[in-house]
Amino acid sequence: MNKIENPDRSTWAEILKRPTQTYDQIESTVLEIFDNIKSYGDSAVKQYTEKFDGILINNLEVQQDEINTSVNELSQDLKEAIELAKKNIEVFHQAQKTTPVSVETAPGVICWQEKRPIQKVGLYIPGGTAPLFSTILMLAIPAKIAGCKEVVLCTPPDKNGNINPAILFTAQLCGIDKIYKVGGIQAIGAMTFGTESISKVYKIFGPGNQFVTVAKQMATKYNVSIDMPAGPSELLIVADDTADASFVASDLLSQAEHGVDSQVILVSTSKGLIVSVEDEINTQLVQLPRKSIAEKAIANSKLIYVKDHKTALELIDEYGPEHFIVATNDNAFYVDNIANAGSVFIGNYTPESAGDYASGTNHTLPTNGYAKQYSGVNLDSFTKSMTFQELSPEGIKNIGNAIELMAEAEGLQAHKNAVTLRLNKLAKN
């Protein structure tokens, strides 16, 4: 762990620097796979699945009997836990629904804004050792509430051609339309171009390794949009003597176990707390099954002492953390003033895990400083806002002249004509 005391403001950028990643080598692989999927559809998808996942899949779509079997394998406790999480996530995202905004901006000029669902969305869920079924909840629930017509899910099969039962259970619980056994670059390519079996979608959501990340980025060149740019997961905690060092340490470790490149930062106005947290980390770390991963992330972590909350806030805003835990004697100060953070966890009894799974907030959040300009996934991520306007004859009379003047000043005569013709007709009547 790197302990830093009262860093000079001129060094903040350097201290808070995230490791940059370049994926240039991967791009050519992605392009090749995309080209083949575009040309050969399912057969290319199956070929790559055999190559990368080591299994030949004849039927890419998961069948109902596979889902039924899986559901029976899962413990009742876990099913109930997933159902509880689903309920909370549903309640929170349902509350984000908005009604159309309608205004008569001038007499006879009615403008309104409405959010309508993105018709076709694709969710990517990584497989492997950690089956991220919780991410299905985070993506499928708002997609369904938004009213997306088609919600498909791609996830890689294991060596036997199966999908983890918790993934199948959760996907079915959330009403996913179709589940495909396909992962990696080929999954993103299939959803970008469409194949005989797999629907082309308008927007792709979900986490993934570096190959998936580059593939999603590449998909945006083919009229598909994506949830947000990806980067390693991050947690920044601000804590003082009112925090519990063992809780703080456990939260830092829960972030650290995600991957060796996880970003873990503690900012504190208490030197005592920093020492206690360090001790606690050492105690807790040894007991973790993912110790070797967490150890590496912790080695790169930063424990930063600053003299007061004001300085802490400025430093945190410069970083823009994905996850931000606040456990101080003045939490309201941070909550009221933080400008850049993905999701904020307040107080000693709000671990990041709560938001990762079951509090109701979304866990798909902006990393890599993107909290400065990106929202985390929310209901609006599955809609687009459209505007409407209707002018009555009175309306065009009221604003027509202003339009004519502005169009002329911009040198756009035909724009002006479209108004003049209408005004002339009304003058004649």
Add this chain to the structure above:
Amino acid sequence: MNKIENPDRSTWAEILKRPTQTYDQIESTVLEIFDNIKSYGDSAVKQYTEKFDGILINNLEVQQDEINTSVNELSQDLKEAIELAKKNIEVFHQAQKTTPVSVETAPGVICWQEKRPIQKVGLYIPGGTAPLFSTILMLAIPAKIAGCKEVVLCTPPDKNGNINPAILFTAQLCGIDKIYKVGGIQAIGAMTFGTESISKVYKIFGPGNQFVTVAKQMATKYNVSIDMPAGPSELLIVADDTADASFVASDLLSQAEHGVDSQVILVSTSKGLIVSVEDEINTQLVQLPRKSIAEKAIANSKLIYVKDHKTALELIDEYGPEHFIVATNDNAFYVDNIANAGSVFIGNYTPESAGDYASGTNHTLPTNGYAKQYSGVNLDSFTKSMTFQELSPEGIKNIGNAIELMAEAEGLQAHKNAVTLRLNKLAKN
């Protein structure tokens, strides 16, 4: 004009195809300019301005006395027109403000969502023959309502080092913090990296030529976001015998005068209307100052006859027009059911020009089919949504067990520990 009757569904994709553009050659130019701006700041910006705009600018920032002089040059009529447009745009975007969404998802688990402003935004306004001061209204007004702390504007100087008076007037009227005399790739580079004079921003908005388009795309590789992907402007009109052919023609021409690559489509259930519109276009076209541009766009335009409104709607949804004018005997059918469009103009007295300038809606809209998944610029474009959560001891007791089960099932023991430690502590008390 290309007349198409009752096209078979299998040909829709081909008929509605937009010309694809590849900008690979421009990328290396953009990279070189970006690199130099990153290394040499203002001096590189000035060098490129001299090279591309033919003028050496000593002071990149526009000074107050230049603004004052410009303001005096502008006619009172035009100022009042701009002020009227500003008022309408303000009213409509102000109405888009939302209040935090707060829910107790389970007893003791409070989650809320708040939109907070993006702190620093940059607006790009092209110069040249058509000074797009209207775009300043569309971008600066929502930025100010959202509460963005820093709103800067870049626009290229003319050969004498001046900025069009209407641009300066509008920028000042909207309360832009700083106006810089810099255009093209160098403007986007300067806002991406920051220079001695020009602020680095988090998000860049605004239209531009192909160089600006590629530069904006490139900026996204450096932790900057952009309003949306760019493409040539588009208008699709659906009209039947209840429409006025001269109005329809004038609207098609107002789109066509934007550029030779503008997309212009008429869909109609009336063969008679198609003939009348064609005649009207020929009559109106000859009188336009931008005739040569409009002529080329019109030559590529499409007049499509379909048998009924239902077919028309499906075809239009497959296209996803940026601007969509509805002038039929059943406008409600289109308004209620259209899934993919940027902005919708309803009835005979609602020309596209209205939304371009003064109705109140935003004219920065998704082109190139992106209406399928992107919103036009709106108040939310200048904010990001953040989530907050606070669990009481009761709250963690209520959902803690579910979190533990799910974390364990995902193989993330440290995530579970963060909850277990807290539950244990509460059990002891």
